[in-house]
Amino acid sequence: MTEIIQKKLNDSPAMRWTALVLIASMMFFGYMFVDVMSPIQALMESQRGWTPDVFGTYAASEYIVNVCGFLIIAGVILDKTGIRFTGELSASMMLIGAVIKFIGITEWFQTTAMADWLNSWWVSMPASAKMACFGFMIFGCGCEMAGTTVSKAIAKWFKGKEMALAMGLEMAIARVGVFAIFSISPIIADKMGSVVAPVAFCTVLLLIGLITYTVFTFMDKKLDSQTGVTAEESDPEEEFKFSDLGKILTSEAFWIVALLCVLYYSAIFPFQRYGANMLQCNLDGISAEEASNIFRWFPIGAAVITPFLGNFLDRKGKGATMLMCGALLLICCHLVFAFVLPETKSAVIAYSTIVLLGISFALVPAALWPSVPKIVDEKILGSAYCLIFWVQNIGLCFVPKLIGNILTSTNEDNPAVIAAKEAGADFIPYDYTVPLIVFAGFGVLALIIAIYLKAVDKKRGYGLELPNIK
Ligand SMILES: C[C@H](NC(=O)[C@@H](N)CCCCN)C(=O)O
DSSP: OOOOOOOOGGGSHHHHHHHHHHHHHHHHHHHHHHTSSGGGHHHHHHHHOOOHHHHHHHHHHHHHHIIIIIHHHHHHHHHHHHHHHHHHHHHHHHHHHHHHHHHHHSHHHHTSHHHHHHHTSSTTSOHHHHHHHHHHHHHHHHHHHHHHHHHHHHHHHHTTTTHHHHHHHHHHHHHHHHHHHHHHHHHHHHHHTSSHHHHHHHHHHHHHHHHHHHHHHHHHHHHHHHHTOOTTTOOGGGSOOTHHHHHHHTOHHHHHHHHHHHHHHHTTHHHHHHHHHHHHHHSTTOOHHHHHHHHTHHHHHHHHHHHHHHHHHHHHOOHHHHHHHHHHHHHHHHHIIIIIHHHHOOHHHHHHHHHHHHHHHHHHHHHHHHHHHHHSOGGGHHHHHHHHHHHHHHHHHHHHHHHHHHHHHHTTTOHHHHHHHHTTOSOOOOOOHHHHHHHHHHHHHHHHHHHHHHHHHHHHTOOTTSOSOO
Protein backbone atom coordinates (compact mmCIF):
# COMPACT_ATOMS: atom_id res chain seq x y z
CA MET A 1 0.00 0.00 0.00
CA THR A 2 1.36 3.42 -0.90
CA GLU A 3 1.35 5.86 1.97
CA ILE A 4 0.81 9.48 0.97
CA ILE A 5 2.78 11.80 3.24
CA GLN A 6 1.39 15.31 3.03
CA LYS A 7 3.95 18.08 3.49
CA LYS A 8 2.81 20.66 6.02
CA LEU A 9 3.40 24.38 5.68
CA ASN A 10 6.07 24.40 8.41
CA ASP A 11 7.92 21.54 6.71
CA SER A 12 8.95 24.06 4.09
CA PRO A 13 11.97 26.06 5.37
CA ALA A 14 10.94 29.09 3.28
CA MET A 15 7.45 29.09 4.83
CA ARG A 16 8.51 28.65 8.46
CA TRP A 17 11.24 31.30 8.18
CA THR A 18 8.74 33.66 6.52
CA ALA A 19 6.44 33.04 9.48
CA LEU A 20 9.32 33.89 11.82
CA VAL A 21 10.05 37.17 10.01
CA LEU A 22 6.37 38.15 10.23
CA ILE A 23 6.06 37.51 13.97
CA ALA A 24 9.53 38.86 14.80
CA SER A 25 8.65 42.13 13.03
CA MET A 26 5.88 42.72 15.57
CA MET A 27 8.38 42.23 18.44
CA PHE A 28 11.03 44.35 16.67
CA PHE A 29 8.64 47.31 16.53
CA GLY A 30 7.43 46.57 20.08
CA TYR A 31 10.97 46.68 21.54
CA MET A 32 11.61 49.90 19.58
CA PHE A 33 8.58 51.50 21.21
CA VAL A 34 9.66 50.36 24.71
CA ASP A 35 12.86 52.41 24.50
CA VAL A 36 11.77 55.29 22.26
CA MET A 37 11.94 57.77 25.18
CA SER A 38 15.16 56.42 26.77
CA PRO A 39 17.63 58.41 24.64
CA ILE A 40 15.57 61.64 24.76
CA GLN A 41 15.17 61.93 28.55
CA ALA A 42 16.88 65.34 28.65
CA LEU A 43 14.48 66.67 25.97
CA MET A 44 11.48 65.26 27.85
CA GLU A 45 12.68 67.13 30.93
CA SER A 46 13.09 70.42 29.08
CA GLN A 47 9.95 70.15 26.87
CA ARG A 48 7.48 68.39 29.21
CA GLY A 49 9.02 68.70 32.70
CA TRP A 50 9.74 65.00 33.24
CA THR A 51 12.28 64.79 36.10
CA PRO A 52 14.33 61.56 36.62
CA ASP A 53 11.79 60.56 39.26
CA VAL A 54 8.90 60.97 36.79
CA PHE A 55 10.90 58.85 34.36
CA GLY A 56 11.29 56.13 36.99
CA THR A 57 7.51 56.00 37.54
CA TYR A 58 6.91 56.00 33.79
CA ALA A 59 9.37 53.08 33.28
CA ALA A 60 7.71 51.01 36.03
CA SER A 61 4.23 51.62 34.55
CA GLU A 62 5.09 49.24 31.67
CA TYR A 63 5.07 46.31 34.09
CA ILE A 64 2.66 47.28 36.85
CA VAL A 65 -0.60 45.82 35.43
CA ASN A 66 1.27 42.65 34.44
CA VAL A 67 2.59 42.29 37.99
CA CYS A 68 -0.93 42.84 39.38
CA GLY A 69 -2.03 39.68 37.60
CA PHE A 70 -2.66 40.56 33.96
CA LEU A 71 -0.01 38.10 32.77
CA ILE A 72 -1.80 35.23 34.53
CA ILE A 73 -5.00 36.13 32.63
CA ALA A 74 -2.91 36.52 29.45
CA GLY A 75 -1.68 32.93 29.83
CA VAL A 76 -5.24 31.63 30.14
CA ILE A 77 -6.29 33.69 27.09
CA LEU A 78 -3.34 32.30 25.12
CA ASP A 79 -3.97 28.67 25.99
CA LYS A 80 -7.75 28.94 25.61
CA THR A 81 -7.90 30.99 22.39
CA GLY A 82 -4.60 30.19 20.70
CA ILE A 83 -1.77 32.13 19.13
CA ARG A 84 -3.82 33.80 16.38
CA PHE A 85 -6.37 35.60 18.56
CA THR A 86 -3.89 36.37 21.36
CA GLY A 87 -1.30 37.72 18.93
CA GLU A 88 -3.87 40.02 17.32
CA LEU A 89 -5.08 41.13 20.76
CA SER A 90 -1.51 41.82 21.93
CA ALA A 91 -0.59 43.78 18.80
CA SER A 92 -3.83 45.81 19.11
CA MET A 93 -3.17 46.56 22.79
CA MET A 94 0.35 47.71 21.96
CA LEU A 95 -1.05 50.00 19.28
CA ILE A 96 -3.85 51.42 21.48
CA GLY A 97 -1.39 52.03 24.34
CA ALA A 98 1.00 53.75 21.94
CA VAL A 99 -1.74 56.02 20.57
CA ILE A 100 -2.73 57.06 24.14
CA LYS A 101 0.89 57.82 24.97
CA PHE A 102 1.31 59.76 21.72
CA ILE A 103 -1.80 61.86 22.45
CA GLY A 104 -0.64 62.45 26.03
CA ILE A 105 2.66 64.04 25.04
CA THR A 106 1.35 66.20 22.14
CA GLU A 107 1.35 70.01 22.45
CA TRP A 108 -2.41 69.96 21.82
CA PHE A 109 -3.18 67.68 24.80
CA GLN A 110 -1.39 70.03 27.24
CA THR A 111 -4.00 72.73 26.42
CA THR A 112 -7.07 70.56 27.10
CA ALA A 113 -9.37 70.54 30.15
CA MET A 114 -8.40 66.94 30.79
CA ALA A 115 -4.74 67.97 31.10
CA ASP A 116 -5.76 70.72 33.57
CA TRP A 117 -7.59 68.13 35.64
CA LEU A 118 -4.67 65.66 35.48
CA ASN A 119 -2.32 68.45 36.58
CA SER A 120 -4.51 69.21 39.60
CA TRP A 121 -3.55 66.09 41.61
CA TRP A 122 -0.21 64.26 42.24
CA VAL A 123 1.35 67.47 41.02
CA SER A 124 4.91 66.14 40.72
CA MET A 125 3.66 64.02 37.78
CA PRO A 126 2.77 66.26 34.80
CA ALA A 127 -0.45 65.50 32.87
CA SER A 128 1.64 64.32 29.90
CA ALA A 129 3.41 61.78 32.13
CA LYS A 130 0.14 60.50 33.62
CA MET A 131 -1.35 59.92 30.16
CA ALA A 132 1.92 58.39 28.93
CA CYS A 133 1.98 56.02 31.94
CA PHE A 134 -1.63 55.01 31.25
CA GLY A 135 -0.79 54.28 27.61
CA PHE A 136 2.44 52.50 28.57
CA MET A 137 0.50 50.25 31.00
CA ILE A 138 -1.78 49.09 28.17
CA PHE A 139 1.20 48.80 25.82
CA GLY A 140 3.15 46.81 28.46
CA CYS A 141 0.29 44.31 28.81
CA GLY A 142 0.21 43.87 25.03
CA CYS A 143 4.00 43.66 24.70
CA GLU A 144 4.52 41.00 27.37
CA MET A 145 1.51 39.00 26.13
CA ALA A 146 2.98 39.27 22.62
CA GLY A 147 6.34 38.01 23.92
CA THR A 148 4.76 34.84 25.29
CA THR A 149 2.55 34.39 22.22
CA VAL A 150 5.56 34.62 19.94
CA SER A 151 7.44 31.99 22.00
CA LYS A 152 4.45 29.64 21.78
CA ALA A 153 4.08 30.32 18.05
CA ILE A 154 7.76 29.55 17.43
CA ALA A 155 7.51 26.38 19.53
CA LYS A 156 4.53 25.33 17.35
CA TRP A 157 6.11 26.12 13.99
CA PHE A 158 9.65 24.91 14.77
CA LYS A 159 9.05 21.88 17.03
CA GLY A 160 11.58 19.17 16.18
CA LYS A 161 13.27 21.65 13.83
CA GLU A 162 15.47 24.71 14.43
CA MET A 163 13.46 25.89 17.45
CA ALA A 164 16.30 27.43 19.49
CA LEU A 165 17.77 29.10 16.40
CA ALA A 166 14.36 30.60 15.59
CA MET A 167 13.86 31.84 19.18
CA GLY A 168 17.42 33.18 19.17
CA LEU A 169 16.83 35.03 15.90
CA GLU A 170 13.56 36.50 17.17
CA MET A 171 15.35 37.83 20.29
CA ALA A 172 18.26 39.07 18.18
CA ILE A 173 15.87 41.01 15.92
CA ALA A 174 14.21 42.53 19.01
CA ARG A 175 17.63 43.60 20.40
CA VAL A 176 18.51 45.22 17.07
CA GLY A 177 15.26 47.16 17.54
CA VAL A 178 16.59 48.54 20.85
CA PHE A 179 19.89 49.46 19.20
CA ALA A 180 18.08 51.08 16.25
CA ILE A 181 15.78 53.25 18.35
CA PHE A 182 18.65 54.37 20.61
CA SER A 183 20.35 55.60 17.44
CA ILE A 184 17.42 57.17 15.56
CA SER A 185 15.11 58.53 18.27
CA PRO A 186 17.38 61.54 19.09
CA ILE A 187 17.87 62.21 15.35
CA ILE A 188 14.11 62.28 14.65
CA ALA A 189 13.44 64.44 17.73
CA ASP A 190 16.20 66.82 16.65
CA LYS A 191 15.12 67.03 12.98
CA MET A 192 11.44 67.57 13.83
CA GLY A 193 12.21 69.77 16.85
CA SER A 194 9.85 67.79 19.10
CA VAL A 195 9.73 64.74 21.36
CA VAL A 196 6.37 63.81 19.79
CA ALA A 197 7.89 62.84 16.41
CA PRO A 198 9.82 59.67 17.48
CA VAL A 199 6.77 58.43 19.40
CA ALA A 200 4.54 59.04 16.36
CA PHE A 201 7.07 57.20 14.19
CA CYS A 202 7.13 54.13 16.46
CA THR A 203 3.32 54.17 16.73
CA VAL A 204 3.07 53.85 12.94
CA LEU A 205 5.59 50.97 13.11
CA LEU A 206 3.34 49.21 15.63
CA LEU A 207 0.49 49.42 13.11
CA ILE A 208 2.79 47.72 10.58
CA GLY A 209 3.55 45.08 13.26
CA LEU A 210 -0.19 44.42 13.63
CA ILE A 211 -0.44 43.96 9.86
CA THR A 212 2.55 41.56 9.67
CA TYR A 213 1.09 39.46 12.50
CA THR A 214 -2.27 39.40 10.70
CA VAL A 215 -0.55 37.98 7.62
CA PHE A 216 1.02 35.30 9.86
CA THR A 217 -2.42 34.32 11.23
CA PHE A 218 -3.49 33.32 7.69
CA MET A 219 -0.43 31.07 7.40
CA ASP A 220 -1.11 29.58 10.83
CA LYS A 221 -4.74 28.88 9.90
CA LYS A 222 -3.52 27.01 6.84
CA LEU A 223 -1.08 25.00 8.98
CA ASP A 224 -3.90 24.04 11.36
CA SER A 225 -6.08 22.93 8.46
CA GLN A 226 -3.22 20.70 7.26
CA THR A 227 -2.68 19.15 10.69
CA GLY A 228 -6.44 18.72 11.12
CA VAL A 229 -6.77 21.05 14.11
CA THR A 230 -10.17 22.76 14.15
CA ALA A 231 -12.21 24.13 17.03
CA GLU A 232 -14.92 21.48 16.56
CA GLU A 233 -12.50 18.57 16.44
CA SER A 234 -10.39 19.45 19.44
CA ASP A 235 -10.06 16.63 21.95
CA PRO A 236 -11.51 17.58 25.41
CA GLU A 237 -8.53 15.79 26.99
CA GLU A 238 -6.21 18.15 25.12
CA GLU A 239 -8.11 21.31 26.06
CA PHE A 240 -6.73 23.80 28.57
CA LYS A 241 -8.36 23.64 32.01
CA PHE A 242 -7.98 26.11 34.88
CA SER A 243 -6.68 23.30 37.06
CA ASP A 244 -3.67 23.20 34.71
CA LEU A 245 -2.53 26.49 36.27
CA GLY A 246 -2.25 24.66 39.60
CA LYS A 247 -0.19 21.96 37.87
CA ILE A 248 2.27 24.58 36.64
CA LEU A 249 2.48 26.39 39.98
CA THR A 250 3.14 23.16 41.87
CA SER A 251 5.82 22.02 39.43
CA GLU A 252 9.35 22.25 40.82
CA ALA A 253 10.87 22.63 37.34
CA PHE A 254 8.62 25.62 36.63
CA TRP A 255 9.78 27.43 39.78
CA ILE A 256 13.43 26.68 39.07
CA VAL A 257 13.14 28.23 35.60
CA ALA A 258 11.02 31.18 36.82
CA LEU A 259 13.44 32.00 39.64
CA LEU A 260 16.43 31.68 37.35
CA CYS A 261 14.66 33.99 34.90
CA VAL A 262 13.79 36.72 37.43
CA LEU A 263 17.24 36.69 39.04
CA TYR A 264 19.16 36.73 35.78
CA TYR A 265 17.02 39.36 34.03
CA SER A 266 17.02 41.56 37.19
CA ALA A 267 20.77 41.90 36.69
CA ILE A 268 20.34 42.68 32.98
CA PHE A 269 17.39 44.93 32.05
CA PRO A 270 17.62 47.20 35.16
CA PHE A 271 21.40 47.37 34.63
CA GLN A 272 20.73 48.46 31.03
CA ARG A 273 19.10 51.59 32.47
CA TYR A 274 22.17 52.58 34.50
CA GLY A 275 24.93 51.04 32.35
CA ALA A 276 25.90 54.09 30.28
CA ASN A 277 25.94 56.35 33.35
CA MET A 278 27.99 53.76 35.28
CA LEU A 279 30.60 53.77 32.47
CA GLN A 280 30.69 57.56 32.46
CA CYS A 281 31.25 57.57 36.22
CA ASN A 282 34.06 55.01 36.05
CA LEU A 283 35.94 56.21 32.96
CA ASP A 284 37.50 59.63 33.47
CA GLY A 285 36.39 62.50 31.28
CA ILE A 286 34.08 60.73 28.82
CA SER A 287 30.78 62.32 27.75
CA ALA A 288 27.35 60.71 28.13
CA GLU A 289 27.33 60.16 24.37
CA GLU A 290 30.71 58.37 24.41
CA ALA A 291 29.52 56.19 27.29
CA SER A 292 26.35 55.28 25.32
CA ASN A 293 28.51 54.42 22.32
CA ILE A 294 30.44 51.88 24.41
CA PHE A 295 27.28 50.56 26.05
CA ARG A 296 25.34 49.94 22.85
CA TRP A 297 27.73 47.07 22.03
CA PHE A 298 25.94 45.19 24.78
CA PRO A 299 22.56 44.58 23.01
CA ILE A 300 24.28 44.38 19.64
CA GLY A 301 26.82 41.83 20.91
CA ALA A 302 23.94 39.77 22.29
CA ALA A 303 22.00 40.12 19.03
CA VAL A 304 24.92 38.86 16.94
CA ILE A 305 25.74 35.87 19.15
CA THR A 306 22.25 34.66 20.20
CA PRO A 307 21.33 33.00 16.84
CA PHE A 308 24.67 31.12 16.75
CA LEU A 309 24.10 29.83 20.27
CA GLY A 310 20.53 28.91 19.33
CA ASN A 311 21.89 26.94 16.38
CA PHE A 312 24.44 25.22 18.66
CA LEU A 313 21.66 24.31 21.10
CA ASP A 314 19.53 22.85 18.29
CA ARG A 315 22.35 20.64 17.04
CA LYS A 316 24.45 19.84 20.11
CA GLY A 317 22.23 20.62 23.13
CA LYS A 318 23.95 21.60 26.41
CA GLY A 319 21.15 24.01 27.43
CA ALA A 320 21.63 23.65 31.21
CA THR A 321 25.40 24.12 30.86
CA MET A 322 24.83 27.26 28.80
CA LEU A 323 22.62 28.69 31.57
CA MET A 324 25.40 28.08 34.11
CA CYS A 325 28.08 29.65 31.91
CA GLY A 326 25.86 32.69 31.24
CA ALA A 327 25.25 33.26 34.96
CA LEU A 328 28.96 32.85 35.74
CA LEU A 329 29.93 35.37 33.07
CA LEU A 330 27.32 37.81 34.42
CA ILE A 331 28.87 37.64 37.93
CA CYS A 332 32.42 38.16 36.58
CA CYS A 333 31.34 41.16 34.47
CA HIS A 334 29.52 42.97 37.29
CA LEU A 335 32.47 42.37 39.64
CA VAL A 336 34.89 43.75 37.03
CA PHE A 337 32.68 46.84 36.69
CA ALA A 338 32.56 47.17 40.49
CA PHE A 339 36.22 46.66 41.39
CA VAL A 340 38.52 46.63 38.34
CA LEU A 341 37.12 49.46 36.19
CA PRO A 342 37.15 52.17 38.91
CA GLU A 343 40.82 51.34 39.64
CA THR A 344 42.13 51.01 36.09
CA LYS A 345 39.71 53.41 34.32
CA SER A 346 40.63 51.45 31.21
CA ALA A 347 38.46 51.79 28.08
CA VAL A 348 39.79 48.41 26.85
CA ILE A 349 38.52 46.71 30.02
CA ALA A 350 35.18 48.55 29.65
CA TYR A 351 34.74 47.44 26.03
CA SER A 352 35.78 43.83 26.67
CA THR A 353 33.56 43.50 29.73
CA ILE A 354 30.59 44.93 27.80
CA VAL A 355 31.18 42.38 25.03
CA LEU A 356 31.47 39.54 27.59
CA LEU A 357 28.23 40.69 29.21
CA GLY A 358 26.66 40.63 25.73
CA ILE A 359 27.82 36.99 25.40
CA SER A 360 26.20 36.21 28.77
CA PHE A 361 23.00 37.96 27.57
CA ALA A 362 23.09 35.65 24.55
CA LEU A 363 23.87 32.42 26.45
CA VAL A 364 21.03 32.60 28.98
CA PRO A 365 18.07 33.74 26.81
CA ALA A 366 19.17 31.41 23.98
CA ALA A 367 19.03 28.43 26.35
CA LEU A 368 16.26 29.49 28.76
CA TRP A 369 13.26 30.06 26.48
CA PRO A 370 13.65 26.93 24.32
CA SER A 371 13.95 24.88 27.54
CA VAL A 372 10.39 25.70 28.64
CA PRO A 373 8.66 23.40 26.08
CA LYS A 374 10.83 20.57 27.45
CA ILE A 375 9.56 20.94 31.01
CA VAL A 376 5.84 21.65 30.45
CA ASP A 377 3.06 20.18 28.35
CA GLU A 378 2.36 21.90 25.02
CA LYS A 379 -1.28 22.64 25.92
CA ILE A 380 -0.19 24.72 28.95
CA LEU A 381 2.88 26.23 27.30
CA GLY A 382 1.25 29.67 26.94
CA SER A 383 0.34 29.79 30.62
CA ALA A 384 3.80 28.58 31.60
CA TYR A 385 5.50 31.32 29.55
CA CYS A 386 3.10 33.93 30.98
CA LEU A 387 3.69 32.80 34.56
CA ILE A 388 7.46 32.92 34.04
CA PHE A 389 7.12 36.44 32.56
CA TRP A 390 4.90 37.35 35.54
CA VAL A 391 7.57 36.34 38.07
CA GLN A 392 10.19 38.09 35.91
CA ASN A 393 8.09 41.28 35.63
CA ILE A 394 8.01 41.58 39.44
CA GLY A 395 11.80 41.91 39.35
CA LEU A 396 11.80 44.23 36.33
CA CYS A 397 9.23 46.49 38.00
CA PHE A 398 10.90 46.87 41.40
CA VAL A 399 14.66 46.29 40.92
CA PRO A 400 15.33 49.59 39.06
CA LYS A 401 13.78 51.48 41.99
CA LEU A 402 15.78 49.37 44.47
CA ILE A 403 19.02 50.10 42.60
CA GLY A 404 18.13 53.81 42.38
CA ASN A 405 17.59 53.93 46.15
CA ILE A 406 20.85 52.06 46.84
CA LEU A 407 22.74 54.39 44.50
CA THR A 408 21.34 57.47 46.24
CA SER A 409 21.85 56.21 49.80
CA THR A 410 25.41 54.89 49.24
CA ASN A 411 26.43 58.23 47.71
CA GLU A 412 24.92 60.50 50.35
CA ASP A 413 28.34 61.17 51.94
CA ASN A 414 30.36 60.92 48.72
CA PRO A 415 32.36 64.23 48.58
CA ALA A 416 32.59 64.21 44.76
CA VAL A 417 28.81 63.78 44.46
CA ILE A 418 28.10 66.50 47.07
CA ALA A 419 30.49 68.93 45.33
CA ALA A 420 28.99 68.26 41.87
CA LYS A 421 25.45 68.77 43.20
CA GLU A 422 26.43 71.99 44.99
CA ALA A 423 28.03 73.30 41.81
CA GLY A 424 24.83 72.44 39.86
CA ALA A 425 26.90 70.25 37.50
CA ASP A 426 25.15 68.34 34.70
CA PHE A 427 27.20 65.23 35.47
CA ILE A 428 27.21 63.64 38.96
CA PRO A 429 30.14 61.18 39.48
CA TYR A 430 28.30 58.44 41.41
CA ASP A 431 30.11 55.50 42.98
CA TYR A 432 28.39 52.39 41.55
CA THR A 433 30.22 49.77 43.67
CA VAL A 434 27.30 48.70 45.89
CA PRO A 435 24.62 48.55 43.11
CA LEU A 436 27.06 46.49 41.03
CA ILE A 437 27.63 44.08 43.94
CA VAL A 438 23.83 43.72 44.20
CA PHE A 439 23.67 42.89 40.46
CA ALA A 440 26.50 40.34 40.94
CA GLY A 441 24.52 38.92 43.90
CA PHE A 442 21.53 38.28 41.61
CA GLY A 443 24.00 36.49 39.31
CA VAL A 444 25.30 34.28 42.16
CA LEU A 445 21.76 33.21 43.04
CA ALA A 446 21.01 32.57 39.35
CA LEU A 447 24.16 30.43 39.09
CA ILE A 448 23.17 28.33 42.13
CA ILE A 449 19.73 27.76 40.58
CA ALA A 450 21.27 26.91 37.18
CA ILE A 451 23.50 24.28 38.85
CA TYR A 452 20.45 22.86 40.65
CA LEU A 453 18.49 22.82 37.36
CA LYS A 454 21.24 20.78 35.71
CA ALA A 455 21.09 18.26 38.57
CA VAL A 456 17.27 18.07 38.39
CA ASP A 457 17.44 17.60 34.63
CA LYS A 458 19.87 14.70 35.06
CA LYS A 459 17.55 13.07 37.60
CA ARG A 460 14.23 13.64 35.78
CA GLY A 461 15.44 13.49 32.17
CA TYR A 462 13.82 16.68 30.80
CA GLY A 463 16.40 16.59 28.02
CA LEU A 464 17.74 20.10 28.60
CA GLU A 465 21.23 18.94 27.58
CA LEU A 466 19.93 17.22 24.43
CA PRO A 467 19.74 18.79 20.94
CA ASN A 468 16.35 19.96 19.61
CA ILE A 469 16.75 18.65 16.08
CA LYS A 470 15.70 15.04 15.94
C1 LIG B 1 12.34 37.04 25.42
C2 LIG B 1 12.78 37.92 26.52
N1 LIG B 1 11.74 38.86 26.85
C3 LIG B 1 11.43 39.14 28.11
O1 LIG B 1 12.04 38.62 29.00
C4 LIG B 1 10.34 40.12 28.38
N2 LIG B 1 9.50 39.62 29.43
C5 LIG B 1 10.92 41.42 28.88
C6 LIG B 1 11.12 42.37 27.79
C7 LIG B 1 11.66 43.67 28.33
C8 LIG B 1 11.31 44.79 27.44
N3 LIG B 1 10.05 45.29 27.83
C9 LIG B 1 14.07 38.66 26.10
O2 LIG B 1 13.98 39.77 25.58
O3 LIG B 1 15.15 38.08 26.31
